[in-house]
Amino acid sequence: MNQLELIQCKVEDLAKLKAIGIETYKDTFEVQNTPENMKAYLDTAYAESKLLEELQTADSFFYFLQAGAQTVGYLKLNVNQAQTEEIAENSLEIERIYIRKAHCRKGYGRYLLQAAEEKARALEKSSVWLGVWEYNLNARAFYEKMGFKRVSQHAFFMGDDEQIDFILLKNIV
Template identity: 50%
Template structure:
């Protein structure tokens, strides 16, 4: 997709970040969860105070993809380094915690644009690996990550309300 800008999210963007988080998570996972579990997850994970803390966390970085003409937010990316990562690995690594593309803008190359940015960021920092968690039933995302050279390294539990779900841990060696 052409005509996009990438901008780091600030506290002034908190409401927009919360809105796109709820929209994209609900679109992708809403039909696979009970309304009660989904509501609990959205309320706790995207609580304004929690998002504010995440934005202010050292070594966590949020980026919006915006339409360069209209300024409309199309997607966002969250990256974590060092102690901000949700898992610890021996490798010098960067975590992609979220690539969230709004439903109306999927399949336009935005996910690849964000993936490229994440990989370039990790390489510029001298890191050797990039990793992420992906839900075991999110086959479209798994195909996208496999196309980008990620391989399964393990798994962990991801809670949506009271529902224990499995995320696969995928990793890519970027040292070459």
């Protein structure tokens, strides 16, 4: 594994963040969704105005994962009022965790999860949580291996297609 570095994203990184966000999201979910629903979701979730607002939110944190000179993935964390919903008291949400397709299965996802847990501990949080699509079996198995347990579920809309995300929680104290 190359030397890894987590670099916090800044407003100046907006274009790079948008590009890696769209690339990794499409690589992960494009095959299972219609082009219309994929476009509708990406146009909303990765709109520059939305990403800029998220980058400027005090309780949200974006990070690029660098392996040597390459950006191989990214991470988005939320605490307090920035969380997308209230799952557990005193928790940190892992809203996005993506590795570029060419760099999967190299330990980078584990690295990002561990980094999220370190950030949670630094902020004196007692748990971390995330949502994962019910049909993303590889991700579900990975999170289970990393100590996450299913505690709930919620609806997630990909365009006009209602999908189910399982809510997974891990206590870190």
